[in-house]
Amino acid sequence: MxxxxxxxxxxxxxxxxxxxxxxxxxxxxxxxxxxxxxxxxxxxxxxxxxxxxxxxxxxxxxxxxxxxxxxxxxxxxIGYIPDEPFIYSKLTGREFINFVAGIYNVKHDDYEKKMAELFKRFGVGAWIDGFSEGYSHGMKQKVVMCQLLLHDxxxxxxxxxxxxxxxxxxxxxxxxxxxxxxxxxxxxxxxxxxxxxxxxxxxxxxxxxxxxxxxxxxxxxxxxxxxxxxxxxxxxxxxxxxxxxxx
Ligand SMILES: Nc1ncnc2c1ncn2[C@@H]1O[C@H](COP(=O)(O)OP(=O)(O)O)[C@@H](O)[C@H]1O
Ligand SMILES: [Mg+2]
Missing domain, CATH: 3.40.50.300 (P-loop containing nucleotide triphosphate hydrolases)
Structure with a gap:
């Protein structure tokens, strides 16, 4: 198809x-x-x-x-990343990913391992637990790339x-x-x-x-x-x- x-x-x-x-x-x-x-x-x-x-x-x-x-x-x-990735400024990158996974009804146990692999792949560091208001465009891009793939x-x-x-x-x-x-x-x-x-x-x-x-x-x-x-x-x-x- x-x-x-x-x-x-x-x-x-x-x-x-x-x-x-x-x-x-x-x-x-x-x-x-x-x-x-x-x-x-x-x-x-x-x-x-x-x-x-x-x-x-x-x-x-x-x-x-x-x-x-x-x-x-x-x-x-569909997985979609807009040209200006939007992440709520008072959420951490990890909280944002959890939030989006919730919208797609993906259970935490099902994506935890995948998320860890994606973090490693994209070089996501300890900053993932800091507020996204401090992220550069590239850091936001990495977060949305990880989020994109969670619901397959x-x-x-x-x-x-x-x-x-x-x-x-x-x-x-x-x-x-x-x-x-x-x-x-x-x-x-x-x-x-x-x-x-x-x-x-x-x-x-x-x-x-x-x-x-x-x-x-x-x-x-x-x-x-x-x-x-x-x-x-x-x-x-x-x-x-x-x-x-x-x-
Ligand atoms: N929300 C909008 N309101 C009015 N015009 C828009 C809007 N979004 C896009 N356009 C117009 O539509 C055309 C295509 O824009 P866009 O799809 O953003 O182009 P690209 O992504 O290729 O740079 C442009 O002429 C742009 O000005
Ligand atoms: Mg464009």
Missing amino acids: KTLVIKNLKKKFGTTWAVRNLNLELEPGEIFVLLGPNGAGKTTTLKLIAGLLHPDEGDVVINGIDTRKNPLEAKSR PQLILIDEPLVGLDPKSSKTVRETFIELKNQGKTLFICTHTLSFAKDIASKIGIINVGEMKFIGNLDELSKISGKRDIEEIYLKLSEESVNETIP
């Missing part, structure tokens, strides 16, 4: 299309990387899939579950996973994503880090002014653009187009 099916998805803010007629299908074990300039519609797309925004038109189906008809059921299959989501949505992470943590994130892919999970990642797309994506999408211009693997995009380097490919395929307003 396909993990994600998006049909004719549309979202407008005022008179501007943020996402226009998006169609996409992802299988288990795929890493889809969405690239595009600032304001292209990447975050809006992720929020529409995660159910944080309602589309003007179109459907999102996750593991066969229609997100309009069964929103809670669909959300239980089939579809993982991440907006800019590498922002604020040190090189070692970036490498860990990259390795974790590949491991998840090998477990048959589906990942949908928005990023500006082109090397990341080149290294781990099984499929790359390029969005501009709300429109998915190209979808394919690196070889296919290379052929279409006539370029070989990922930066050249991206620059060629994401060339400016005029933002059309709704009449």
